[in-house]
Amino acid sequence: MCGGGNAALCAAIEARRAGATVILLERGPQHMRGGNTRHTRDIRLAHDAPNAAADGAYGEDEFYADLLRVTGGETNDVLARLTIRESATLADWMARQGVRWQKPLTGTLSLARTNGFFLGGGKHLVNTYYDTAQRLGVEVRYGATVRAFELDGDRVASVIYERFDREHRVACGAAVIAAGGFEADVDWLREYWGDAADRFTIRGTPYNTGVALKALYDAGAKRVGDPRGLHSVAVDARAPRFDGGIVTRIDSIPFGIVVNAAGERFYDEGEDLWPKRYAIWGKLIADQPGQAAYAIFDAKAAGRFIPSAFRPLSAASIGELARQLDLDANVLTATVERFNASISAGGEVRMDRLDGRSTSGLMPPKSNWAQRIDSAPYYAYPLRPGVTFTYLGVEVDADARVSTSEGGGFENVFAAGECMAGNILTRGYLAGLGLTIGATFGRIAGVGAAQYARA
Numbered sequence: 001m002c003g004g005g006n007a008a009l010c011a012a013i014e015a016r017r018a019g020a021t022v023i024l025l026e027r028g029p030q031h032m033r034g035g036n037t038r039h040t041r042d043i044r045l046a047h048d049a050p051n052a053a054a055d056g057a058y059g060e061d062e063f064y065a066d067l068l069r070v071t072g073g074e075t076n077d078v079l080a081r082l083t084i085r086e087s088a089t090l091a092d093w094m095a096r097q098g099v100r101w102q103k104p105l106t107g108t109l110s111l112a113r114t115n116g117f118f119l120g121g122g123k124h125l126v127n128t129y130y131d132t133a134q135r136l137g138v139e140v141r142y143g144a145t146v147r148a149f150e151l152d153g154d155r156v157a158s159v160i161y162e163r164f165d166r167e168h169r170v171a172c173g174a175a176v177i178a179a180g181g182f183e184a185d186v187d188w189l190r191e192y193w194g195d196a197a198d199r200f201t202i203r204g205t206p207y208n209t210g211v212a213l214k215a216l217y218d219a220g221a222k223r224v225g226d227p228r229g230l231h232s233v234a235v236d237a238r239a240p241r242f243d244g245g246i247v248t249r250i251d252s253i254p255f256g257i258v259v260n261a262a263g264e265r266f267y268d269e270g271e272d273l274w275p276k277r278y279a280i281w282g283k284l285i286a287d288q289p290g291q292a293a294y295a296i297f298d299a300k301a302a303g304r305f306i307p308s309a310f311r312p313l314s315a316a317s318i319g320e321l322a323r324q325l326d327l328d329a330n331v332l333t334a335t336v337e338r339f340n341a342s343i344s345a346g347g348e349v350r351m352d353r354l355d356g357r358s359t360s361g362l363m364p365p366k367s368n369w370a371q372r373i374d375s376a377p378y379y380a381y382p383l384r385p386g387v388t389f390t391y392l393g394v395e396v397d398a399d400a401r402v403s404t405s406e407g408g409g410f411e412n413v414f415a416a417g418e419c420m421a422g423n424i425l426t427r428g429y430l431a432g433l434g435l436t437i438g439a440t441f442g443r444i445a446g447v448g449a450a451q452y453a454r455a
């Protein structure tokens with residue numbers, strides 16, 4: 001197994017249960033194990049009736065329709081349907097590995113019916129899977145960076161990895177690659193994003209630099225996914241460059257306005273419900289000058305959204321707020337005045353639905369929740385694009401077997417998780433789908449690799 005997050009652990013557990021000897025090579029040290037999975041909280045699950053993880057029913061057809069909506073219909077139908085079908089078995093499977101479910105969520109995230117939240121979040125999920133895997137006899141080698149695959153025709157014969165500055169070779173009957181995307185390699189991102197990449201914040205692990213993905217390409221694996229494709233959200237510009245996780249995300253956007261470094265608005269902050277729109281804001285900010293933006297709101301909005309790890313800047317006037325943000329005070333004041341003048345209705349906005357309270361005559365408009373910014377103190381968050389993961393990966397079939405660029409596939413190389421999610425998720429995102437794809441293909445890859453190795 002190459003990798004140590006959700007996909008690799010699901011694969012390791014299933015491979016071991018299918019009777020294989022399993023070595024898991026995790027690049028991170030033990031205290032950083034688990035990749036981006038450490039930061040997760042929930043997984044998307046189809047179900048016909050309420051269960052321990054989720055409320056109501058979320059049928060396979062509805063799940064599929066949601067996927068088609070976010071990908072614009074571009075998905076590998078066979079793999080997408082397989083993922084959705086398998087997701088219906090995951091709540092029980094995860095519980096059998098020791099995962100415990102939170103009560104279905106209440107509040108503004110609107111995910112109680114579609115997503116299960118595991119108790120203790122991603123760290124606990126990772127710890128539970130490692131405990132189970134090791135109890136079953138999986139050998140874990142931390143600090144092991146997989147760098148190359150040695151081939152014998154269309155078979156991988158051995159894996160080359162680096163550990164404690166020494167190169168090692170391990171012979172294998174089969175290999176599962178589950179080493180995430182390449183979002184933490186800023187040089188690689190720069191190939192598609194230019195210098196803008198230097199101002200991206202990477203929300204997850206610094207270890208997902210795509211080293212194993214490159215090794216797969218070198219071995220002849222077929223690429224899939226848009227190399228420029230990123231899942232990215234608005235994060236606080238004061239967040240650490242890597243691994244800030246969930247708490248650096250800024251959710252104030254629909255409650256106010258967002259301006260760029262010139263002090264001008266550039267997109268409809270009230271286009272749709274926030275769970276359906278938060279994931280476009282990283283890209284929107286990436287396209288602004290200097291990859292910088294500022295979320296502005298007033299006292300009426302304070303405390304109404306999920307707080308982040310950072311306190312907003314605050315001031316008694318918009319001009320003073322602008323000076324703290326290093327923006328032109330006259331321009332920002334004029335932007336806020338224009339925004340306020342375009343709103344006729346007063347009173348509280350309703351955030352639990354599209355309330356249709358829009359600006360009039362303003363470009364770009366704010367289509368819902370338009371409320372004047374007129375109550376001191378005024379607040380602001382400085383924003384940057386926060387990259388969650390990349391979409392580029394390798395093509396796989398329904399057995400999780402990696403395709404070769406020559407046509408056909410490797411006999412004994414399997415992939416799972418973020419490094420193959422681009423087969424299904426070509427763009428856009430559905431909350432919790434990353435883990436669903438990883439668990440589905442991790443389990444399939446683990447069983448397939450074990451069967452091949454033992455044959």
Ligand SMILES: Cc1cc2nc3c(=O)[nH]c(=O)nc-3n(C[C@H](O)[C@H](O)[C@H](O)COP(=O)(O)OP(=O)(O)OC[C@H]3O[C@@H](n4cnc5c(N)ncnc54)[C@H](O)[C@@H]3O)c2cc1C
Binds near residue numbers: 005179181211
């Ligand atoms: C802040 C944040 C919150 C998120 N929240 C959710 C959520 O709630 N639900 C959801 O479904 N998704 C969420 N995601 C996305 C989710 O993290 C991924 O879809 C999922 O965890 C990917 O699992 P994976 O096993 O493919 O990769 P990862 O969990 O990232 O694991 C990759 C592993 O590979 C290792 N590795 C990398 N290179 C090598 C190498 N060369 N050799 C050996 N090992 C290597 C890494 O150390 C790491 O252990 C979130 C992501 C972030 C950043």
